[in-house]
Amino acid sequence: MRHILIIGIGAGNPEHMTVQAINALNRADVLFIPTKGAKKTELAEVRREICGRYVTRSDSRTVEFAVPVRQTEGRSYSQSVDDWHASIAATYETLLASELADGQAGAFLVWGDPMLYDSTIRIVERVKARGQVAFDFEVVPGITSLQALCASHRIPLNLVGKPVEITTGRRLAESFPQKSETAVVMLDGEQAFRNIDDPDAEIYWGAYLGTPDEIVISGRLAEVKEDILEARAAARERMGWIMDIYLLRKGADFED
Numbered sequence: 001m002r003h004i005l006i007i008g009i010g011a012g013n014p015e016h017m018t019v020q021a022i023n024a025l026n027r028a029d030v031l032f033i034p035t036k037g038a039k040k041t042e043l044a045e046v047r048r049e050i051c052g053r054y055v056t057r058s059d060s061r062t063v064e065f066a067v068p069v070r071q072t073e074g075r076s077y078s079q080s081v082d083d084w085h086a087s088i089a090a091t092y093e094t095l096l097a098s099e100l101a102d103g104q105a106g107a108f109l110v111w112g113d114p115m116l117y118d119s120t121i122r123i124v125e126r127v128k129a130r131g132q133v134a135f136d137f138e139v140v141p142g143i144t145s146l147q148a149l150c151a152s153h154r155i156p157l158n159l160v161g162k163p164v165e166i167t168t169g170r171r172l173a174e175s176f177p178q179k180s181e182t183a184v185v186m187l188d189g190e191q192a193f194r195n196i197d198d199p200d201a202e203i204y205w206g207a208y209l210g211t212p213d214e215i216v217i218s219g220r221l222a223e224v225k226e227d228i229l230e231a232r233a234a235a236r237e238r239m240g241w242i243m244d245i246y247l248l249r250k251g252a253d254f255e256d
């Protein structure tokens with residue numbers, strides 16, 4: 001039986017690696033590293049640096065693989081994601097069958113934590129259900145970009161006794177500020193915060209968190225909105241890609 005380790009590696013700073021994650025890395029015979037295309041070589045670089053820094057056994061090896069690109073043309077959002085997962089599952093299946101011998105362990109190094117806006121777990125489940133390669137798997141938690149954001153801004157995530165919504169740019173309009181007083185937005189390619197028009201809203205924004213390029217801006221949304229849009233556009237132009245996350249808040253502790 002092969003064994004798969006799905007390891008959360010943190011959100012950009014190699015020091016996010018937990019002791020559990022480092023020990024898991026060293027249990028793997030093969031380390032699978034996704035390369036996501038030329039513009040995000042920095043992300044593959046963080047994974048390589050983590051392996052270089054923490055892998056102490058000399059007999060494991062690294063296998064880099066290209067992640068299939070999501071096709072959107074002529075498909076609904078769900079169909080497009082489902083097709084994408086199917087093609088990643090086929091890639092994983094080939095990797096497991098060709099790179100791992102029976103009895104060996106392989107590790108997938110997952111950005112942040114595998115439970116948060118990441119499909120590695122569901123894709124591995126999918127490969128398992130196909131029944132072509134026999135394996136079991138375990139999940140090792142990691143530091144998320146959400147934790148990195150709150151730490152960099154030195155803020156608690158929730159207001160006292162209040163809930164939090166984690167959502168995407170596409171769905172922000174459905175939640176904040178009508179439904180939730182704290183909304184965390186990830187995967188926002190459209191800067192949905194620009195459409196929030198509430199004089200009491202505050203924003204805590206961060207890009208490239210945990211990396212040497214980290215940028216953070218916070219303040220009353222109406223006052224810093226333009227600064228964030230400008231900083232984001234300039235960074236994206238300079239780097240060729242961007243990864244950002246933000247928290248929107250309305251209200252205060254002990255306020256009903």
Ligand SMILES: C[S@@+](CC[C@H](N)C(=O)[O-])C[C@H]1O[C@@H](n2cnc3c(N)ncnc32)[C@H](O)[C@@H]1O
Nearest residue numbers: 011012112113144145186187208209243244245
């Ligand atoms: C596919 S999700 C992966 C989230 C990851 N599993 C986690 O635990 O943070 C990618 C999104 O996470 C956020 N993100 C991840 N790393 C980040 C970082 N270092 N700085 C800012 N945002 C980040 C961005 O919103 C990005 O669009």
